[in-house]
Amino acid sequence: MKLQREGAVEFEAEASGPGSGPGRAGGVFYNPAMAFARDLHIALWRKLAPAGTTLDGLAASGVRGLRLMAEAGAAVEFCDCSPLAVAAIRANLSRNSLAAEVHEGDLLEVLEGREFGALDIDPFGTPARFLPAAVRAVAERGVLGVAATDTAVLCGAQPRACERRYGALPLAGVAAKEIGLRVLLGAIAREAAATGRAVTPLLCYVEGHHLRAWVRLVPGKSPPLRWLSREMALYDEPARGRAGPLWAGALGEPAAFPDAAELPGDAASPRRRRLERLLTTLHAELPGPPGLWDMNEMARAVGRGETPARERIVVALRARGWFASSSIFHPLGIRTDAPSDEQAAAVQSL
Structure with missing residues:
Protein backbone atom coordinates (compact mmCIF):
# COMPACT_ATOMS: atom_id res chain seq x y z
CA MET A 1 0.00 0.00 0.00
CA LYS A 2 1.03 3.56 -0.64
CA LEU A 3 0.89 6.66 1.51
CA GLN A 4 -1.95 8.95 0.39
CA ARG A 5 -3.05 12.38 1.50
CA GLU A 6 -6.52 13.90 1.33
CA GLY A 7 -7.71 16.95 3.19
CA ALA A 8 -6.02 17.10 6.58
CA VAL A 9 -5.13 13.40 6.87
CA GLU A 10 -2.49 10.97 5.68
CA PHE A 11 -3.28 7.28 5.27
CA GLU A 12 -2.09 4.11 3.59
CA ALA A 13 -4.25 2.58 0.84
CA GLU A 14 -4.16 1.47 -2.78
CA ALA A 15 -5.67 4.09 -5.09
CA SER A 16 -8.10 2.85 -7.70
CA GLY A 17 -7.69 3.55 -11.38
CA PRO A 18 -9.25 6.52 -13.20
CA GLY A 19 -12.68 4.84 -13.39
CA SER A 20 -15.51 4.86 -10.90
CA GLY A 21 -14.85 1.62 -9.03
CA PRO A 22 -12.09 -0.40 -7.43
CA GLY A 23 -10.64 -1.39 -10.81
CA ARG A 24 -7.36 -3.27 -10.33
CA ALA A 25 -6.56 -1.75 -6.97
CA GLY A 26 -5.28 -4.34 -4.56
CA GLY A 27 -5.13 -4.22 -0.79
CA VAL A 28 -7.27 -1.57 0.87
CA PHE A 29 -9.42 0.33 -1.60
CA TYR A 30 -9.27 4.12 -1.93
CA ASN A 31 -10.91 6.11 -4.72
CA PRO A 32 -9.32 9.58 -5.13
CA ALA A 33 -12.15 10.58 -7.47
CA MET A 34 -14.53 10.56 -4.49
CA ALA A 35 -12.58 13.26 -2.62
CA PHE A 36 -15.21 15.74 -3.84
CA ALA A 37 -17.98 13.75 -2.14
CA ARG A 38 -15.97 13.53 1.07
CA ASP A 39 -15.35 17.30 0.96
CA LEU A 40 -19.11 17.80 0.88
CA HIS A 41 -19.53 15.36 3.78
CA ILE A 42 -17.03 17.37 5.84
CA ALA A 43 -18.88 20.59 5.07
CA LEU A 44 -22.25 19.08 5.96
CA TRP A 45 -20.96 17.74 9.29
CA ARG A 46 -19.51 21.16 10.10
CA LYS A 47 -22.95 22.62 9.39
CA LEU A 48 -25.09 20.02 11.18
CA ALA A 49 -22.74 18.91 13.99
CA PRO A 50 -24.68 15.61 14.38
CA ALA A 51 -25.12 14.48 17.97
CA GLY A 52 -23.54 11.27 19.21
CA THR A 53 -21.26 8.98 17.24
CA THR A 54 -21.02 8.68 13.46
CA LEU A 55 -20.41 5.18 12.11
CA ASP A 56 -18.38 4.93 8.91
CA GLY A 57 -20.16 1.75 7.93
CA LEU A 58 -18.12 0.42 4.99
CA ALA A 59 -14.89 2.13 5.83
CA ALA A 60 -12.18 0.51 3.62
CA SER A 61 -9.13 2.75 4.25
CA GLY A 62 -11.15 4.85 6.71
CA VAL A 63 -10.44 8.10 4.87
CA ARG A 64 -14.02 9.36 5.25
CA GLY A 65 -14.12 8.83 9.00
CA LEU A 66 -10.58 10.07 9.47
CA ARG A 67 -11.43 13.32 7.76
CA LEU A 68 -14.68 13.71 9.72
CA MET A 69 -12.64 13.41 12.92
CA ALA A 70 -9.77 15.65 11.85
CA GLU A 71 -11.72 18.32 9.94
CA ALA A 72 -15.22 18.33 11.48
CA GLY A 73 -14.46 17.29 15.06
CA ALA A 74 -16.81 14.29 14.81
CA ALA A 75 -16.81 11.28 17.11
CA VAL A 76 -16.47 8.34 14.70
CA GLU A 77 -16.46 4.55 14.78
CA PHE A 78 -15.41 2.42 11.82
CA CYS A 79 -16.60 -0.88 10.39
CA ASP A 80 -15.25 -3.13 7.67
CA CYS A 81 -15.43 -6.88 7.06
CA SER A 82 -11.86 -7.07 5.74
CA PRO A 83 -9.13 -7.83 8.32
CA LEU A 84 -6.67 -6.02 6.04
CA ALA A 85 -8.88 -2.91 6.00
CA VAL A 86 -9.36 -3.01 9.78
CA ALA A 87 -5.60 -3.21 10.31
CA ALA A 88 -5.11 -0.30 7.89
CA ILE A 89 -7.74 1.84 9.64
CA ARG A 90 -6.08 1.28 13.02
CA ALA A 91 -2.69 2.17 11.56
CA ASN A 92 -4.15 5.23 9.81
CA LEU A 93 -5.76 6.42 13.05
CA SER A 94 -2.41 6.15 14.80
CA ARG A 95 -0.66 7.92 11.95
CA ASN A 96 -2.97 10.91 12.42
CA SER A 97 -2.88 10.82 16.25
CA LEU A 98 -6.56 9.90 16.38
CA ALA A 99 -8.35 7.25 18.45
CA ALA A 100 -11.58 5.42 17.63
CA GLU A 101 -13.27 2.04 17.90
CA VAL A 102 -12.89 -0.14 14.81
CA HIS A 103 -15.29 -3.05 14.24
CA GLU A 104 -14.25 -6.04 12.16
CA GLY A 105 -17.20 -7.90 10.71
CA ASP A 106 -20.29 -7.73 8.53
CA LEU A 107 -21.99 -4.35 8.85
CA LEU A 108 -25.41 -5.93 9.38
CA GLU A 109 -24.10 -7.84 12.40
CA VAL A 110 -22.34 -4.78 13.81
CA LEU A 111 -25.54 -2.72 13.53
CA GLU A 112 -27.66 -5.29 15.36
CA GLY A 113 -28.82 -3.80 18.66
CA ARG A 114 -26.71 -0.64 18.23
CA GLU A 115 -27.77 2.99 17.84
CA PHE A 116 -25.74 5.82 16.31
CA GLY A 117 -26.28 9.53 16.05
CA ALA A 118 -25.27 9.31 12.39
CA LEU A 119 -24.48 6.48 10.00
CA ASP A 120 -22.93 6.51 6.55
CA ILE A 121 -23.03 3.62 4.08
CA ASP A 122 -21.10 3.97 0.84
CA PRO A 123 -20.91 0.58 -0.88
CA PHE A 124 -19.58 -0.22 -4.33
CA GLY A 125 -22.90 -0.93 -6.02
CA THR A 126 -26.28 -1.09 -4.34
CA PRO A 127 -26.96 -0.14 -0.71
CA ALA A 128 -30.33 -1.95 -0.81
CA ARG A 129 -29.48 -4.84 1.48
CA PHE A 130 -28.19 -2.48 4.18
CA LEU A 131 -31.18 -0.11 4.30
CA PRO A 132 -33.45 -1.88 6.84
CA ALA A 133 -30.69 -2.36 9.42
CA ALA A 134 -29.21 1.09 8.75
CA VAL A 135 -32.52 2.87 9.36
CA ARG A 136 -33.10 0.91 12.58
CA ALA A 137 -29.61 1.79 13.84
CA VAL A 138 -29.99 5.57 13.52
CA ALA A 139 -31.15 7.40 16.64
CA GLU A 140 -34.23 9.63 16.78
CA ARG A 141 -33.48 12.78 14.79
CA GLY A 142 -30.21 11.19 13.71
CA VAL A 143 -28.71 11.46 10.23
CA LEU A 144 -28.39 8.66 7.67
CA GLY A 145 -26.15 8.99 4.63
CA VAL A 146 -26.60 6.53 1.76
CA ALA A 147 -24.64 6.35 -1.48
CA ALA A 148 -25.46 4.19 -4.50
CA THR A 149 -23.32 3.48 -7.55
CA ASP A 150 -25.70 1.04 -9.29
CA THR A 151 -26.73 3.82 -11.63
CA ALA A 152 -27.63 1.48 -14.51
CA VAL A 153 -30.28 0.01 -12.23
CA LEU A 154 -31.57 3.22 -10.64
CA CYS A 155 -31.42 5.36 -13.77
CA GLY A 156 -33.47 3.36 -16.23
CA ALA A 157 -31.22 0.86 -18.01
CA GLN A 158 -32.33 -2.13 -15.90
CA PRO A 159 -35.92 -1.48 -14.75
CA ARG A 160 -36.66 -5.01 -13.56
CA ALA A 161 -33.52 -5.08 -11.43
CA CYS A 162 -34.58 -1.71 -9.98
CA GLU A 163 -37.99 -3.12 -9.12
CA ARG A 164 -36.38 -6.11 -7.38
CA ARG A 165 -33.85 -4.06 -5.40
CA TYR A 166 -35.80 -0.91 -4.61
CA GLY A 167 -39.45 -1.84 -5.14
CA ALA A 168 -39.86 0.82 -7.82
CA LEU A 169 -39.53 1.43 -11.55
CA PRO A 170 -37.05 4.03 -12.91
CA LEU A 171 -37.29 6.19 -16.03
CA ALA A 172 -34.72 6.93 -18.73
CA GLY A 173 -34.05 10.40 -20.15
CA VAL A 174 -32.63 13.68 -18.83
CA ALA A 175 -34.45 13.17 -15.52
CA ALA A 176 -33.08 9.63 -15.05
CA LYS A 177 -30.55 10.43 -12.31
CA GLU A 178 -32.93 12.63 -10.37
CA ILE A 179 -35.61 9.94 -10.58
CA GLY A 180 -33.07 7.32 -9.49
CA LEU A 181 -32.29 9.45 -6.44
CA ARG A 182 -36.01 9.80 -5.70
CA VAL A 183 -36.42 6.02 -5.99
CA LEU A 184 -33.59 5.60 -3.46
CA LEU A 185 -35.23 8.13 -1.13
CA GLY A 186 -38.53 6.31 -1.51
CA ALA A 187 -36.87 3.06 -0.41
CA ILE A 188 -35.38 4.78 2.65
CA ALA A 189 -38.76 6.36 3.47
CA ARG A 190 -40.49 2.96 3.37
CA GLU A 191 -37.92 1.51 5.78
CA ALA A 192 -38.36 4.52 8.07
CA ALA A 193 -42.14 4.04 8.01
CA ALA A 194 -41.64 0.47 9.22
CA THR A 195 -40.02 1.93 12.36
CA GLY A 196 -42.75 4.54 12.82
CA ARG A 197 -40.62 7.39 11.56
CA ALA A 198 -40.42 9.81 8.67
CA VAL A 199 -37.48 11.08 6.63
CA THR A 200 -36.47 14.69 6.07
CA PRO A 201 -34.03 15.00 3.15
CA LEU A 202 -31.19 17.32 4.12
CA LEU A 203 -28.96 17.30 1.05
CA CYS A 204 -29.37 14.88 -1.85
CA TYR A 205 -27.43 15.04 -5.09
CA VAL A 206 -25.84 13.18 -7.99
CA GLU A 207 -22.21 13.65 -8.95
CA GLY A 208 -20.40 11.53 -11.51
CA HIS A 209 -21.23 7.85 -11.08
CA HIS A 210 -22.85 8.02 -7.69
CA LEU A 211 -26.13 9.11 -6.12
CA ARG A 212 -26.14 10.26 -2.51
CA ALA A 213 -28.84 11.10 0.01
CA TRP A 214 -28.49 12.50 3.52
CA VAL A 215 -31.71 12.35 5.50
CA ARG A 216 -32.80 12.99 9.06
CA LEU A 217 -35.02 10.38 10.74
CA VAL A 218 -37.81 12.08 12.65
CA PRO A 219 -41.04 11.07 14.40
CA GLY A 220 -44.13 11.02 12.21
CA LYS A 221 -45.16 9.96 8.71
CA SER A 222 -43.49 10.86 5.44
CA PRO A 223 -45.66 12.19 2.61
CA PRO A 224 -47.09 9.41 0.39
CA LEU A 225 -44.79 8.16 -2.35
CA ARG A 226 -45.97 8.96 -5.86
CA TRP A 227 -45.42 8.11 -9.54
CA LEU A 228 -43.91 10.40 -12.19
CA SER A 229 -44.79 10.22 -15.90
CA ARG A 230 -42.61 10.99 -18.91
CA GLU A 231 -44.50 14.29 -19.12
CA MET A 232 -43.22 15.12 -15.60
CA ALA A 233 -46.70 14.83 -14.10
CA LEU A 234 -47.21 13.33 -10.64
CA TYR A 235 -49.80 10.64 -9.97
CA ASP A 236 -51.03 8.70 -6.95
CA GLU A 237 -51.29 5.38 -8.81
CA PRO A 238 -48.93 3.33 -10.99
CA ALA A 239 -49.45 3.01 -14.73
CA ARG A 240 -47.43 2.00 -17.77
CA GLY A 241 -44.57 4.42 -18.39
CA ARG A 242 -44.61 5.94 -14.91
CA ALA A 243 -41.62 5.83 -12.57
CA GLY A 244 -42.17 5.04 -8.92
CA PRO A 245 -43.20 4.80 -6.24
CA LEU A 246 -40.75 7.57 -5.43
CA TRP A 247 -40.09 10.53 -3.16
CA ALA A 248 -41.88 13.54 -4.67
CA GLY A 249 -40.87 16.17 -2.10
CA ALA A 250 -37.87 18.46 -1.85
CA LEU A 251 -34.38 17.00 -2.20
CA GLY A 252 -32.96 19.03 0.65
CA GLU A 253 -33.41 21.72 3.26
CA PRO A 254 -31.82 25.11 2.52
CA ALA A 255 -30.97 25.50 6.22
CA ALA A 256 -28.84 22.34 6.03
CA PHE A 257 -26.71 23.54 3.13
CA PRO A 258 -23.13 24.40 4.16
CA ASP A 259 -22.00 27.99 4.01
CA ALA A 260 -18.85 29.04 2.19
CA ALA A 261 -16.93 29.19 5.50
CA GLU A 262 -17.80 25.52 6.16
CA LEU A 263 -16.40 24.22 2.88
CA PRO A 264 -12.99 22.54 3.19
CA GLY A 265 -10.00 23.34 1.04
CA ASP A 266 -8.46 26.40 -0.54
CA ALA A 267 -11.09 28.83 -1.86
CA ALA A 268 -9.26 28.99 -5.20
CA SER A 269 -8.92 25.22 -5.72
CA PRO A 270 -10.86 23.63 -8.62
CA ARG A 271 -12.49 21.09 -6.28
CA ARG A 272 -13.73 23.83 -3.95
CA ARG A 273 -15.13 25.83 -6.88
CA ARG A 274 -16.91 22.69 -8.18
CA LEU A 275 -18.43 22.21 -4.75
CA GLU A 276 -19.66 25.81 -4.65
CA ARG A 277 -21.21 25.48 -8.12
CA LEU A 278 -23.03 22.27 -7.17
CA LEU A 279 -24.46 23.75 -3.97
CA THR A 280 -25.50 26.98 -5.70
CA THR A 281 -27.30 25.16 -8.51
CA LEU A 282 -28.92 22.62 -6.20
CA HIS A 283 -30.10 25.37 -3.85
CA ALA A 284 -31.69 27.23 -6.78
CA GLU A 285 -33.59 24.19 -8.06
CA LEU A 286 -34.83 22.96 -4.64
CA PRO A 287 -38.20 24.79 -4.77
CA GLY A 288 -39.00 23.43 -8.24
CA PRO A 289 -41.22 20.49 -9.18
CA PRO A 290 -39.90 16.93 -9.58
CA GLY A 291 -38.53 16.05 -13.00
CA LEU A 292 -36.61 17.78 -15.77
Missing part, protein backbone atom coordinates in the same frame (compact mmCIF):
# COMPACT_ATOMS: atom_id res chain seq x y z
CA TRP A 293 -37.35 18.92 -19.30
CA ASP A 294 -34.85 18.38 -22.14
CA MET A 295 -33.80 21.76 -23.56
CA ASN A 296 -33.04 20.20 -26.97
CA GLU A 297 -36.54 18.75 -27.12
CA MET A 298 -37.93 22.16 -26.21
CA ALA A 299 -36.09 23.65 -29.20
CA ARG A 300 -37.09 20.85 -31.58
CA ALA A 301 -40.74 21.27 -30.60
CA VAL A 302 -40.72 24.79 -32.08
CA GLY A 303 -38.52 23.97 -35.07
CA ARG A 304 -35.35 25.57 -33.77
CA GLY A 305 -32.28 24.05 -35.43
CA GLU A 306 -29.96 25.36 -32.74
CA THR A 307 -30.86 25.17 -29.07
CA PRO A 308 -30.43 28.44 -27.16
CA ALA A 309 -28.13 28.34 -24.12
CA ARG A 310 -29.77 26.80 -21.07
CA GLU A 311 -29.47 29.93 -18.96
CA ARG A 312 -31.20 31.98 -21.64
CA ILE A 313 -34.16 29.58 -21.67
CA VAL A 314 -34.30 29.69 -17.87
CA VAL A 315 -34.34 33.51 -17.89
CA ALA A 316 -37.05 33.55 -20.58
CA LEU A 317 -39.27 31.19 -18.58
CA ARG A 318 -38.82 33.27 -15.43
CA ALA A 319 -39.71 36.41 -17.37
CA ARG A 320 -43.02 34.75 -18.26
CA GLY A 321 -43.75 34.17 -14.57
CA TRP A 322 -42.78 30.50 -14.20
CA PHE A 323 -40.34 28.77 -11.92
CA ALA A 324 -37.23 27.76 -13.87
CA SER A 325 -33.69 26.69 -13.07
CA SER A 326 -30.81 24.72 -14.47
CA SER A 327 -29.97 21.45 -12.74
CA ILE A 328 -27.12 19.41 -11.33
CA PHE A 329 -28.81 16.24 -12.57
CA HIS A 330 -28.24 16.66 -16.31
CA PRO A 331 -26.47 19.29 -18.46
CA LEU A 332 -29.49 19.45 -20.79
CA GLY A 333 -32.10 19.49 -18.03
CA ILE A 334 -34.33 22.43 -17.11
CA ARG A 335 -36.55 22.33 -14.04
CA THR A 336 -39.75 24.28 -14.55
CA ASP A 337 -43.45 24.25 -13.78
CA ALA A 338 -44.24 25.87 -17.14
CA PRO A 339 -46.59 23.86 -19.38
CA SER A 340 -45.44 22.85 -22.87
CA ASP A 341 -47.02 25.82 -24.64
CA GLU A 342 -45.27 28.26 -22.30
CA GLN A 343 -41.97 26.42 -22.76
CA ALA A 344 -42.44 26.79 -26.52
CA ALA A 345 -43.22 30.48 -26.22
CA ALA A 346 -40.13 31.05 -24.08
CA VAL A 347 -37.84 29.32 -26.59
CA GLN A 348 -39.45 31.16 -29.53
CA SER A 349 -38.77 34.48 -27.82
CA LEU A 350 -35.01 33.91 -27.98
